[in-house]
Amino acid sequence: MTLKGSVDYEVRGSVALLSIDNPPVNPLSSGVRQGLFENVRLALDNTEVKVIVITGRHRAFIAGADIGELGSVGESTVGLDETLKNMEESSKPIIAAINGTAFGGGLEVALCCDYRVANAKAPVGLPEVKLGLLPGAGGTQRLPRLIGAQAALDAILSGDPILAPAALQLGIVDEVTDGDVVDAAMNFAERLIAEGCPVRKIRDLTDMVVKDRGNTSIFQNARTANEKSRRNQFAPEMIVQCIEASINSDSFDEGMAVEQKCFAQCMKNSQREALIHVFFGERKAAKVAGIPKDTPLVAIKSASVVGSGTMGGGIAMNFANAGIPVTVYDYNSENLANGIKVIEGNYARTVKKGRLSQSLMDERMALISGTDDFDSLGSADVVVEAVYENLDLKKEIFLKLDMVMKPGAILATNTSGLDVDAIADVTARPESVVGMHFFSPANVMRLLEVVRGAKSSNSTLATAMGLGKQLGKVAVMAGNCPGFIGNRMLAGYTRQAALMILEGALPAQVDKVLYDFGMPMGPFAMNDMVGLDLGWRARKMSGGSNEVTVRIPDALCELGRYGQKNGKGYYLYKEGDRTPLPDPAADKVIADVCSELGLEQREFSDEEILKRCIYPLINIGAKILEEGMAQRPTDIDTVYLNGYGFPSYTGGPMWYADQIGLDHILADLEAFQQQLGDAWKPSELIRRLVKEGKNFASLED
Numbered sequence: 001m002t003l004k005g006s007v008d009y010e011v012r013g014s015v016a017l018l019s020i021d022n023p024p025v026n027p028l029s030s031g032v033r034q035g036l037f038e039n040v041r042l043a044l045d046n047t048e049v050k051v052i053v054i055t056g057r058h059r060a061f062i063a064g065a066d067i068g069e070l071g072s073v074g075e076s077t078v079g080l081d082e083t084l085k086n087m088e089e090s091s092k093p094i095i096a097a098i099n100g101t102a103f104g105g106g107l108e109v110a111l112c113c114d115y116r117v118a119n120a121k122a123p124v125g126l127p128e129v130k131l132g133l134l135p136g137a138g139g140t141q142r143l144p145r146l147i148g149a150q151a152a153l154d155a156i157l158s159g160d161p162i163l164a165p166a167a168l169q170l171g172i173v174d175e176v177t178d179g180d181v182v183d184a185a186m187n188f189a190e191r192l193i194a195e196g197c198p199v200r201k202i203r204d205l206t207d208m209v210v211k212d213r214g215n216t217s218i219f220q221n222a223r224t225a226n227e228k229s230r231r232n233q234f235a236p237e238m239i240v241q242c243i244e245a246s247i248n249s250d251s252f253d254e255g256m257a258v259e260q261k262c263f264a265q266c267m268k269n270s271q272r273e274a275l276i277h278v279f280f281g282e283r284k285a286a287k288v289a290g291i292p293k294d295t296p297l298v299a300i301k302s303a304s305v306v307g308s309g310t311m312g313g314g315i316a317m318n319f320a321n322a323g324i325p326v327t328v329y330d331y332n333s334e335n336l337a338n339g340i341k342v343i344e345g346n347y348a349r350t351v352k353k354g355r356l357s358q359s360l361m362d363e364r365m366a367l368i369s370g371t372d373d374f375d376s377l378g379s380a381d382v383v384v385e386a387v388y389e390n391l392d393l394k395k396e397i398f399l400k401l402d403m404v405m406k407p408g409a410i411l412a413t414n415t416s417g418l419d420v421d422a423i424a425d426v427t428a429r430p431e432s433v434v435g436m437h438f439f440s441p442a443n444v445m446r447l448l449e450v451v452r453g454a455k456s457s458n459s460t461l462a463t464a465m466g467l468g469k470q471l472g473k474v475a476v477m478a479g480n481c482p483g484f485i486g487n488r489m490l491a492g493y494t495r496q497a498a499l500m501i502l503e504g505a506l507p508a509q510v511d512k513v514l515y516d517f518g519m520p521m522g523p524f525a526m527n528d529m530v531g532l533d534l535g536w537r538a539r540k541m542s543g544g545s546n547e548v549t550v551r552i553p554d555a556l557c558e559l560g561r562y563g564q565k566n567g568k569g570y571y572l573y574k575e576g577d578r579t580p581l582p583d584p585a586a587d588k589v590i591a592d593v594c595s596e597l598g599l600e601q602r603e604f605s606d607e608e609i610l611k612r613c614i615y616p617l618i619n620i621g622a623k624i625l626e627e628g629m630a631q632r633p634t635d636i637d638t639v640y641l642n643g644y645g646f647p648s649y650t651g652g653p654m655w656y657a658d659q660i661g662l663d664h665i666l667a668d669l670e671a672f673q674q675q676l677g678d679a680w681k682p683s684e685l686i687r688r689l690v691k692e693g694k695n696f697a698s699l700e701d
Helices: 030-045 080-088 104-110 140-146 149-158 163-170 182-192 208-211 217-229 235-248 252-268 269-285 312-320 332-350 356-364 376-380 389-405 420-422 458-469 486-503 509-517 523-530 532-541 549-557 584-597 608-624 633-643 653-660 660-676 684-691
Strands: 006-012 015-021 052-054 060-062 096-100 101-105 116-120 121-124 175-178 305-306 326-329 368-371 382-385 410-413 435-436 449-454 474-481
Touching: 006 030, 015 030, 015 182, 030 052, 030 080, 030 269, 052 060, 052 101, 060 096, 060 104, 060 633, 080 104, 096 182, 096 217, 096 458, 101 104, 104 140, 116 163, 116 182, 121 163, 121 509, 140 149, 140 235, 140 312, 149 208, 149 217, 149 235, 149 376, 149 458, 163 175, 163 435, 175 532, 175 549, 208 235, 217 235, 217 509, 252 532, 305 312, 305 608, 305 633, 312 326, 312 356, 312 368, 312 435, 326 332, 326 376, 332 356, 332 368, 356 368, 368 382, 376 389, 382 389, 389 410, 389 420, 410 458, 435 458, 449 458, 449 633, 458 474, 486 509, 486 523, 486 549, 486 584, 486 608, 486 633, 523 532, 532 549, 549 584, 608 633, 608 653, 608 660, 608 684, 633 653, 660 684
Parallel strands: 015 052, 052 096, 060 101, 096 116, 101 121, 116 175, 305 326, 305 382, 326 368, 382 410, 410 435, 449 474
Antiparallel strands: 006 015, 435 449
16 A cells, blocks of 8 residues: 655664654654654664654644544554554653644654653644544553643643643643754753663653542542533543543553543544544635635735624734734724723733733733724725624715725625625625624634625635634635525524424423533523523614514513523523523413413424424525535534534534434424424425435535
């Protein structure tokens, strides 16, 4: 078989330097494993070589496993376990010269070295949990021996990167350098030679094991945290079991046997495949059909934001976080001052939690300025309008932006579902107008829907997508239709929930079913959090609504039940506590509305509730694909996972549908259509795929 990647070998004095070459990020492909195995042997056989140094070419040390090879290593290829065993049994010390990213298997390779020297900007970590896996090459056994069980649990359960200076403090690396890491490793090697070339195998370290053994609270606390923040996920419990074994097993090899058993269980679990689908889906989203790779981009060196409210402030923080100077406009100087104060407060809370340094906060605040002079926005390379959802107001703003913004600037609207073309058409440069729908809170949520207008140029669209990446967002291209991708689908989800409580279900039952499925909260708890009065007041201003689904929230608001903000909505809330508590008074309001409307009440099974809420997402998602409003099913999954809290381990609504089987989905849609009306009419795409024996995955490019 053809090996992928290689490892170069050279001898510098008494040191053998092994350089991994598998661009761009040096994954542990077949050729890399083979090269490490053979070249370590070569260095061991050379009597002139006293120390071995392993480093990476390009921008990474080793970025992790080659996911494309996961579970499919050929018999003729050296496996990672064999490669690591060869390194760990070396009689000569091995130094990992971590030049860049060392994730997953990359860090596990480094942990099989005797010492680790890292560039100050190099991140290390074990992110396997994000793929429904655990470190399967000794990471769960070696890391606790090096830094202790608690620190290892924190690192492996989060899967987050750890920059070299923090890794030095934890004890993961032995030295950090701002200079050339290979030179630093060579100097480290010379010191080892002077000391007689001592080896230090992590598997033989026992200090942390002795310290943590018998401390059962470490693992009890980890399981409690998993139940709260990693609910329903399979891999986190396996990780706790592995680290528990690293501390309590009689030998390193006994702990390794537990790791291998748990890794095999993760490999067989459906969550692993779903999360790998998510991983690749996010990367596919960046590829937009019809936009050439060499499309010229607008250089974004400065930005403006219209609106200093919650959304405007959050968007401004995104620019500042990316090092882009941003000017925030509000016609009301008092609102502007309050908006800047909220931004400062957001940063201050992050500093207080230890997630941001004060100096970095000061740098970011210095990039944010406020103005009540609209004309001063014009010098920016991009402007984002972030006022409330009123089409006439947005048109008025874009008419003014067209007059003040410099030629070539990107004009973006943050609308969550209004007509981007109607907004663009009031300008003389519709080719420069695009939707950039940030999700609230904009400084936290990862999703960015980039909405393609009918006249948006390739340069505008490519710049908006690239800007999303620059801001740390997962950007997904959406077509210009009411609600775009996410909110268009959400309408079906929330409408069915509202109808079910008119038909006899209670909010607590509906919310529990969705929460147990994996949503962060059910639709009624979500409505209480947002505030029932927002929609109620808007309806009153517009003359009211005859829509039956608003009768219950309007009745609650008429009684002063607005949600969390005043302690009562669909639920009751104790002061200072956001936990929703069932409230007989709210249930009576619901019963009274149903009686007034003459609606027949019945009991609902949990299965029906789940289907009534989730299947509209699938059916509307299919219609969005039919219409070309989304490029591919994974784009829809990416939107719902990153913007709406859909549980990642299900893969997203379209992946979830494939796992159920589109034939079963179609049968249920047809049954609901017969029972509940044409709102349930199955999409033609689902019908066609079932007829052809295909699924949504077959549509992927």
